[in-house]
Amino acid sequence: MSNSSTAPAALKRLYSVAAVRDAARRILPRPVFDFADGGAEDERTLHRNEAAFNDVALLPRPLNGAATRDLSLDLFGARLSMPLGIAPTGLAGLFWPDGERAAARAAAAAGTFYCASHGSVCTLEDIAQTGAGPRWMQVFVYTDRGFTRDMVERARAAGYGALVLTIDNQLLGNRERDISNGFSIPPRFGVAGTLAAATKAAWLLRMRTRLPKLTFGNYLRPGETATVGALAGRMAGLLDPGLSWADVDWLRTVWSGPLLLKGILHPGEAAEAVARGIDGVIVSNHGGRQLDGAAASLDALPAVAASVAGRIPVLVDGGIRRGSDVVKALALGASCCLIGRPQLWGLAVAGEDGVRHVLDLYRKEIDRVMGLMGARSLGELGPDCLSSVQAKRLPHD
């Protein structure tokens, strides 16, 4: 276990994911909290992601007799203890020292997968050294195919079990909270920001030796000591605005293991992915951080699931904040869900313990909701678990 700033007893008082978010907000300097919390432009898609769950109502069958519930499933050759894993999030090491390693260990302890981000602070090899698994690696196809191939080779050598190609980051999203906060890597707070950051003593103390060295570990060439600014520039310069199916086909030829596409919203693209030998799709809009105005993940899910028709697993992320959200997503055709921000909030409050706590909250909620629904196993979650009468849209805070 990691050394925690929030003691286990205090963690217990963080009784929901929303409470963990509130605690993270109190701990983190505003630009850092907003970096994770925010979305692109007017944050319409960000809000839509969460609001979409309000419009789906569950229809329980309590007399089914679900005294015990089995939350486990097989996914890409691994047995998972529950239908929820950790989505790739760049710069997790900004929230807790070695944040990626802490989160990977927490996922393994919970019996689920950790997907490392291309933009992790620790290198993918450092994360692998924890021995935590199942581990997936998220990549882009860059303008520099040699660099892409190297990243894939490194993932293979380090024992990653699946490769996730993110397709919705071909251009950088326009995150206006970051612009207005002057967010930069490494963080430079300015006078007002420094005063504000000074009130976040625990985070500053914990991160003080790390902040000057904060980097995108996977982009450093061996022996190189490039500044993080230079690395961020290199990364952005490698993105390919012309990304296309030809790039997907090429990646398929250099990685024979499970290959997933992340950022699918259109049923036509999902069908094409199946036709091209992709092993799984993640219905996602990048947590509303890229194309503002894009459909909520949950709204896009049913059509994607219908077009895939069970041939490959359909995963989904975006706005999943409750166990009931996971149950709704599975009822609408998902095999498994991922969380991005909630994991970062967990890291901010207590490192590995915080992420364990977050995963535990989801597990207990999924189990309780399945019990109340009368569902004994994930296989029993389908469209007939949902009311055809859509619940009234609740206002978002």
Ligand SMILES: Cc1cc2nc3c(=O)[nH]c(=O)nc-3n(C[C@H](O)[C@H](O)[C@H](O)COP(=O)(O)O)c2cc1C
């Ligand atoms: C701070 C942050 C960094 C992210 N970095 C990446 C990334 O490097 N690669 C990627 O594919 N998605 C990235 N995402 C998107 C997540 O993988 C995921 O799609 C999204 O967070 C899910 O929505 P949620 O945060 O509402 O759970 C990032 C999200 C956040 C919040």
